[in-house]
Amino acid sequence: MPINKPQSVAGIVIPDSTIAKQATALLLEHGTEFLYNHSLRTFIFASLGGMQKKVKYDPELLYVSAVFHDLGLTPHYSSQDLRFEVDGANAARDFLKSHGLSQQVLQLVWDAIALHTSPGIAEHKESEVALLNYGVALDVVGRDYSTLTEKEREDILQQFPRSDFKKTIIPTFFDGFKHKTHTTFGNMNADICAYMIPNFHRLNFCDAILQSPWSE
Known part of the structure; x- marks a missing residue:
């Protein structure tokens, strides 16, 4: 896997x-070059966000959170019945517990990973949780793109290229939970299923209310 391991970016x-280093090794062993570059960009974006916002955070814990945040999409860590974010969070917790x-x-890193796709919640928690969500959103949907200088963008992409990211990330997400689409109920991953599966039927909260066993 041709990857870059710069000391700073x-x-x-x-x-x-x-x-x-051990967390990175697990990402390289079980992930892909695409996920590696995404995860490292996420860490850099999250860290730049911390600097801009002038918030204190633990770089090592933020890094581990970034490295594990999408490992729940990989066959090695993916469960049959949990959201991929929870699979990644559980893997990170087990890894850190071994240290x-x-x-x-353990709870801080678990929350950061489990909530990284939960805008409206993550940003109100601890710095590492909020910053991981920030970094992910900046890389995936370009949130706060304008806060980066052209030089920062060039430096980051030179080390960790996007590699046709827009066309690749959606099927990458889908491959991670296509065997358990029920776990996307109530979260943004249902949008991925609707995009990838013709005539995908989303579970609907209103239907769940109206079809509950209560008589009224």
């Missing part, structure tokens, strides 16, 4: 602790 130092980190740290 756009003024952001990439963590190289034992935990960071003897505190329950508070």
Whole structure:
């Protein structure tokens, strides 16, 4: 897998602790070059957001969160019945637990990954949770694109190219949960299923209310 491992990009130092290196190794082992570049861009964007917003955050925990945030899409970590975000969060929690980190740290990283597709919630939690959501949104849908300088964009994409990202990310998402489309009920991943599956029938919250077993 031809990948870049720079020490810093756009003024952001990439963590190289034992935990960071082992997390990266898992991403390279079980993920793809495409997911690696997306995850590293996410970390850089999240870190730049932290600098711009002048918030304190733990770079190592943010990095691990970014590295694991889409690993729930991969066959190695994907479950049969959980949202892919939860699969990634569980994997990160198990990984960090093996390093003897505190329950508070485990929960923080778990929340960051599990909530990274939950705008309206993530930004109101701890810095690492909010910043991961920020970095993901900037890379996937270009939120706050204008906050980046042209030089920052060039530096980041030179190291971690997008590789036809717009055409690739949707099927990449779908491949990660096409075997459990029921897990997309009530979240944005249902949009992926509707795009990829002709005549996809979304579960509807109003139907669930009206068809409940209660008599009234």
